[in-house]
Amino acid sequence: MTDDFDIEDKKNIEAMGFVRGMLEYIGEDVNREGLLETPARVLAAMGEHFSGYKEDPREHLLKTFEEVEGYDEVVLVSDIEVHSHCEHHMVPFIGKAHVAYIPRDRVVGLSKLARVVNGFAKRLQVQEKLTMQIANAIEEVLDPKGVAVIIQCQHFCMCHRGVHKPDSWTTTSKLTGSFLKNPSSRLELFQLIGMKK
Template structure:
């Protein structure tokens, strides 16, 4: 977020529009904190998914089974209300002669999460980026999130979870592969 576009003075006016006194001691530093917070929360716009994904050929030549990473943290902001949504993502893929550093999957989710989002788009962006930049045989992504726009306003239903998925490549056509991925995504139990 560019400070010139929405900076400290804008946040002071915003606080005033809520009926607050932006000069109150507890709020004096809040506008500057908000500028920094929104720069961090939207830092995904300046990240290139291709640069996030470091691909290795060594070690993957003989591997042709699913690789799954579960429990990847998701922290994002709904583009409709600017409220947080949060949860976890699971990513699975079948390599095609190349693998990715496992931490890069977390970084990829983070890259797209740190943009104003809807969960459905976030899910497909992660899947498409993997297919484009890794060219695996298949990709599956499942995202589970709670949305504060639903929990704290409107319907006010705490604890509801939204689940989205994207299946590309072999997972679109192979029921066995899709079933295996979804079973691994659920985990033990």
Template sequence: MDAVIRNFPRSDKDADPATHHAPLPHAERPSREEAEAAVRTLLRWVGDDPQREGLVDTPERVAKAYREMFEGYDLDPAEALGRTFEEVAGYDDLVLIRDIAFHSHCEHHMVPIIGKAHVGYLPDGRVVGLSKVARVVDIFARRLQTQEAMTAQIAGAIQETLAPRGVAVIVEAEHMCMSMRGIRKRGSTTLTSTFTGAFRDDPQEQARFMTMLREARRD
């Protein structure tokens, strides 16, 4: 059975992405050489030889992969949402972007979290390009995460930057820390949700979001 966690911020401020995962300044980060040395240490710790042919270039590859997989620390979600459009012909109804695939990493074991995000918002005079919403999901996914925090961060960034009448975010994902280790329950997924503004205050708006999401899936 799927595990379900509902995360309802008490106020929009509770979903403020700035309260989680503030990136370290570049001056405080180890060098590329230090990162590669750390990988060599881990290779020895698991019982292998970093000097054997198949592993000689592994520290360099891992460091390069980490820069790509965790690039979210160097990206600003507010900047991604910076360009908006006001010429929407009076449209002020629900915008829903569903099935935004993402890969993240658990901050407890540093193993993958693989899932999809569904994001909706109620415009208040302006909209944002649909790809920008997906970009925000990626920015937060490409950091060490808990699913609960990531869900709130996505909603908080959109609410704070775009100032819509409300934001709804549902994230569903499989955690490899649960599938690959520990109890090893493959296929178990976790659902988290955050609602702000009208979606939090008006049960009908929340229900409409859920209905649209279900109907879109049936199609």
């Protein structure tokens, strides 16, 4: 137990040294008052930003309910907040995810879909991969008639650096099963997403 603590403590000390090195690299004085606790704060923030590495998001989908009177239409949770970090620049991208599925014989708690989004988003990501990971997890665990994941985000690496286009949004989507093959299911999905709240 003590050895595990020592290893973790050494990792934290090493990581705080890396943060100090980055501060020095950008020209800061790491010994000034305002930065003395910054390395520890950065580690705490990173622990929160990247907490998805400590979980398997699929586990949120394991508990399901079959007593739903045979419900087999669209289940949509829209406007799920997305907070992630670009794996190319380690800067944020933020926006909304719309996640839908058509159950085959069971449903999952609504909050679990948001937890799946969070579990994959709280990692270094590219939006395309994030979209696929969410859709694949729902497809594999729930075996629904169809899955739809649509994500719309602003990427700080594009908005606030490089090309500097702050009004740009990136949209990615993954449709499977009935959403892909059945135009009426797809139309219903888009109408539900576009409905006034």
